[in-house]
Amino acid sequence: MTNPIKKIQVDAPTLQHYIDHLATIGWQPEGGIVRPVYSPAWLKARQQLAEWMRAAGLHVYEDAVGNLFGRLRGLDDTRTILTGSHLDTVKLGGKFDGALGILAGLVALQALHKHLGPPQRSLEVVALCEEENSRFHARYWGTRAILGLIEESQLEALRDEQNISIASAMRAAGLPPDQYRAPIRTDLDAFLELHIEQGRILFDEHIDIGIVQAITGLQHLLITVKGRADHAGTTPMDLRRDALQGAALMAVEITRLVQQEGRPAVVTLGQWDVRPGAVNVVPAEVRFSIDLRHPDAETLQRLSVAIQARCQAIAQERDLQLSSEITGQSAPQQMDPALQALLIRAAGACGATWKAMPSGAGHDSQTMARHLPTAMLFVPSIEGRSHSAAEETPLADAARGATVLATALSQLVYP
Ligand SMILES: [Zn+2]
Structure with a gap:
């Protein structure tokens, strides 16, 4: 050649x-x-x-x-x-x-x-x-x-x-x-x-x-955030364990972490499930998906760990339970x-x-x-x-x- x-x-x-x-x-x-x-x-x-x-x-x-x-x-x-x-x-x-x-x-x-x-x-x-x-x-x-x-x-x-x-x-x-x-x-x-x-x-x-x-390498995670269902009218804001408020804050923080990493890191939180899913009930449980990608294996792993740690910290601050499950990955x-x-x-x-x-x-x-x-x-x-x-x-x-x-x-x- x-x-x-x-x-x-x-x-x-x-x-x-x-x-x-x-x-x-x-x-x-x-x-x-x-x-x-x-x-x-x-x-x-x-x-x-x-x-x-x-x-x-x-x-x-x-x-x-x-x-x-x-x-x-x-x-x-x-x-x-x-x-x-x-x-x-x-x-x-x-x-x-x-x-x-x-x-x-x-x-x-x-x-x-x-x-x-x-x-x-x-x-x-x-x-x-x-x-x-x-x-x-x-x-x-x-x-x-x-x-x-x-x-x-x-x-x-x-x-x-x-x-x-x-x-x-x-x-x-x-x-x-x-x-x-x-x-x-x-x-x-x-x-x-x-x-x-x-x-x-x-x-x-x-x-x-x-x-x-x-x-690129890819990791799919399913995050479950559990709080407590309460009456939307009678429960003061400071007494709520609102799973969605916690999950929403997690979404903001996950996005910030990956943006901070810069290209070509990408993250997508495309699937959400809110329960019980009623207008007048404080959400008791939220599940959302994370699709995280990076072409470098170490960076992908570091980002995944950082994301899960940040979510865990937010859950603790808000008295919520958090579990995360890896549902798919490719190196x-x-x-x-x-x-x-x-x-x-x-x-x-x-x-x-x-x-x-x-x-x-x-x-x-x-x-x-x-x-x-x-x-x-x-x-x-x-x-x-x-x-x-x-x-x-x-x-x-x-x-x-x-x-x-x-x-x-x-x-x-x-x-
Ligand atoms: Zn193709």
């Missing part, structure tokens, strides 16, 4: 056509896409992708959980470099989240094939079947299948809102759930994922490419340093401005990175809008990102 890098330009009009056409599959009259895993829209989108992959001269196949691959066979066909992203969308999602990573990979492979011929190592673009918890709480289902991380019990245990198991949904989509271990891959040397930023840092700073250093995941350096060199060769940054959102790459060298690049999202029909990335930015991706891939498979 010491030769000067040659830019591999993708075909922007083709990328535009793919983006626009794929967005029509699952598009709702009110705006936004509904394309949950194993749904008819998901099947149709996959069929369309397979058609495009075949037309591009790729060898097309699917695995048992429904990941779809387009393979550009290398002279050595035993090892593989993988690129791509997820095909499912959140409910009323946009046309770029996930889809752009697949389509950028597809136009990148087309450009590489056209300009450089067959690669040394094989190169594949993948449409991963599930990332968004779009129907089942099966996050990274496709990636986990590839890495052998699916447990048999999950096939029946994971259920959608209609109580349909993921195994039944797979069967209905023509996929064999009992083959859930067949997708395991041992030939993968690296995974590169292009994704929209879903935030507004690149957009605000007019930077072309984000090189992801780490995917921060560093991206591969050599692949980050390669993406930076590729951005340079393409004349693209870039910035190293953490990812505040979870991605398939965080699971891949635990098992094989993985890196991610971001392209700007207008005003940071995402998980919405308003999600937008200008074609110039999308094509530039795909060109940087193609250029980086060329270094991996045409040594």
